[in-house]
Amino acid sequence: MVLAEDTPGGPCWLSLMARDLKTAERFYGPVMGWTFRQGGFGRAFSVAEVDGVAVAGIGAMAGELGLPVAWTVYFSVADADVAVARVRERGGTVGVGPVAFPPRGRAALVADLEGASFGVWQGQVLSGWRLGEGMAPAWVELHTRNAFDAALFYGEVLDWVNAGAGDREVWYEDDQVVLRQGGQPVARLNSGPVEEAARRPQLRPRWLVHFKVPDLEAAKATALEHGASIASGAEWGGHRQQITLCDPEGGLFTLDQAPDGA
16 A cells, blocks of 8 residues: 555545445446455454545445445545634534544544535545546535635635645636636535435435546446435536436446547
8 A cells, every 4th residue: 555645635546435345346436447455444444445446435434434325425635623713713513523534644634614425534635536527537526505605614624724735726617716726626515405404315415425427327327226325406517417326225326438448
């Protein structure tokens, strides 16, 4: 495992909190074409890879922590304690942590003003891991009532303004707030009709993880064959081919048609 330092402020990892590790692997392996290896946190954690490059982590912790199965995007921070304090000061909530993950770093699970969950990570990250549009395997999107208010919250918590050296920029594009890293869009914040108390999770404020696949229809069919269900109402913008699904344990994610050559 090769580790590298990451510039604070941007997405640095994706993780699925599942109930059963083998159930998750049996689903995401054929749907995404992932292979798995044991991670650094014991038998209850594995790292998903494509062509030897890490894509995401899967941990069998949802039942243990009494939390729903969900995908979580983690953002790199210089100091997890400072980031968690900023979340509280700005009206967000803290679910877990910060807790230590020796020797790599510290992490916390938190939520923004509208209840959208995300993680913060202080420490080293996997070298070669990528997130964004174009050829990267995944990207992330915030569904929220007011993207501008959300951008202020995340900008202050994650220190986007002072990320430095022009590597990280925040722009308003196509009615969205877009976080760019090295010129590449890595996260989009979208305003839309969400309600924190909605019965269906896809209609609540949330960070939605998008995974790109070479053949959207084939991946959709495989997912449904392996126990997934379609989560209608989660697709916003209509600017790309995509479908949002719930995995067999209820984890929400979106499949996108990858660009040609990806």
